[in-house]
Amino acid sequence: MRRSLKTKLFLSILLLTSIILGLVWFFNVKYLGSYYIERKKDNLVSYSNHIKNIYKGDTRKIYDELERIENLIGGNITIVASNGEIEYPISYRPQYGRMGRGFIPISKEDLKEILSGGTVIKIFKHPKFDIRILSVVTPLSSDKILIIQSSVASIEEGIDIIKDYYIYIAIISLIIGIILTFILTKIITEPILRLNKVARKMANLDFSHKYNVVSTDEIGQLGESLNYLSEKLSFTIDELNKANKKLREDIEKERRLDKMRKEFISNVSHELKTPIALIKGYAEGLKDNVIDDIESKNFYCEVIMDEAEKMSKLVKDLLDLSQLESGHYSLNKEKFNICNLVDKVLNKYSPIFKEKNINVSIKKDDDKMYVNGDRVRLEQVLVNLINNALNHIGAERVLEVAIRRLSNNAIISIYNSGNFIPEDEIDRIWESFYKVDKSRARKYGGTGLGLSIVKNILKLHNSNYGVRNVKNGVEFWFELELISIDNKNY
Ligand SMILES: Nc1ncnc2c1ncn2[C@@H]1O[C@H](COP(=O)(O)OP(=O)(O)O)[C@@H](O)[C@H]1O
Ligand SMILES: [Mg+2]
Known part of the structure; x- marks a missing residue:
C-alpha cells in the first residue's frame, strides 16, 4: 500500500x-x-x-x-x-x-x-x-x-492518585499531541507537496509555475534549485525550439529555392529550345543548299538573326533579373522630376506610335513631381510597361499614360485598350516566364520576364504597384513617393 x-x-x-x-x-x-x-x-x-x-x-x-x-x-x-x-x-x-x-x-x-x-x-x-x-x-x-x-x-x-491523574494527563497529552502532529506534518509536507506540483508541471514542459520560496531551510533551497532548473530548462528548450524552427525554415527555404532553380532551368531551356531549333534548322538549310534564290537565302538569314536576337534579349533579361533578385542589388538613386522621365520615354516611342497608328494621350496633375529613385531602372519599368501595352493594344489602339498626385505619392498608370487579363491569372503575370497566351507571346518575342523585372525594380523602390482590368482594356500602375524640393532644378 x-x-x-x-x-x-x-x-x-x-x-x-x-x-x-x-x-x-x-x-x-x-x-x-x-x-x-x-x-x-x-x-x-x-x-x-x-x-x-x-x-x-x-x-x-x-x-x-x-x-x-x-x-x-x-x-x-x-x-x-x-x-x-x-x-x-x-x-x-x-x-x-x-x-x-x-x-x-x-x-x-x-x-x-x-x-x-x-x-x-x-x-x-x-x-x-x-x-x-x-x-x-x-x-x-x-x-x-x-x-x-x-x-x-x-x-x-x-501513588494510586498519581496513576489515575496520569491517565488523564496521558489522554490530554495524546489529544494535544495528535493536533500538534497534524499541524506539524502539514507544515512539513505542504512545501514538499508544492515542490512536487511544480516538478510535475515541469515534467510536462510547463515552466510557467514557480515554487514560492518562503523558508531558507533545505526545502527552501531545493525550491530555489527547482526554480533555477525550471528557468534553465525553459530557456534551453526555447532556444532548441527556435533553432529547430529556424532549421525547418531553412530546409523549407532550401527546398523552395531548389524547386525554383529546377523550374528556372526548365523554363530557360524551354525558352531556348525553339530559337535553337529554328537557328539549327535554317543554318542546315543554308548549308545543304536546298535553296538557290537569293530572296529565300535572305529570309533564312533573317530568321536566324531574329532568333539570335530573341536569345540575346532573353539572356539580357535573365542577367537583369538575377541581378535584381540577388538581394544585394543597390539602386543608383537620385532626385528627379518623374514627369520629365515619362515625357522622354514617350518621345522616344513617338515614331513607333505613328507607325502603328496608336492614339496616345498623357494626363498630368502637375508638371513637377519630384521623386527619389533610380532613373535608369524606372525608365526600364516604363519601357517594359509601354512595350506590353503595345503588344496587347487591340483594335481600338488607345494608349493612355497618366501621372496623378495622390497625397504624398505620384501614381503613374499606363492604360491600353484590348482584351482583359483573365482574373484567375492576373496575379500570376508578375512571375518569371509567366505568359497568359504563349503562342502570342512568341510572336512578339516575349520571354515572360518583363513584368518580373518591373516587379523587382518597384520592390527595391518600396513602391506599390498593380494591374486591373478596366473599361475595354488593361491598366498597369505604380506609385512613387514624392519629395519636397525647394525650387531646385533637377
Ligand atoms: N498590357 C497588357 N495587356 C494584357 N496582358 C498583358 C499586358 N501586359 C502583360 N500582360 C500579360 O502578362 C504576361 C507577362 O508579361 P511580361 O512579363 O511582360 O512578359 P512578356 O511581355 O514577355 O509576355 C504577358 O505574357 C501577358 O500575357
Ligand atoms: Mg513584356
Missing part, C-alpha cells in the same frame, strides 16, 4: 508520542512505589536526625516540634525510655491494655543494633489491621529510643 508522506510522518510522530507516554506509564507503575518509599525512608531518617539534634535531655521541651513533625509527615512519633515509660505521646495510656501505636515488633538483633547506636528501618504489618507501616527506630540518647512511623498505605494511596 502506498502511504503518503503526510500519513507516514503523522503515524511516526504519533507512535513516538505513544511510546514516550507508555514508557512513562510503565516506569510509574513499576518503580514509583518503591522510589516513593525510599524517599519517605530518607525523609523519616532526616527527621529522626533532626529530633536527635534538638533533643537536649528533656522530652517536654520538644513536644511542640514533635507534634509539628507528626503533622508534616502524616505519621507519628514515639519516645520510649529504657524503663519502658512512654515519654511521648503524652496521651498514651498503657492501663487501657491497648497496643500502643509505638508498638514495634523488633527482633533481638535489631534491638542489639539500636542499643549499640545503630538505626533500624523497617516496614512491618500492623498486627491488628491490614496496614503496612514504615518505621525508623534509633536511640535518642543512652536511655531513650525514638520511633518514627508512617503508614505505607498513605504512600500507596498517593
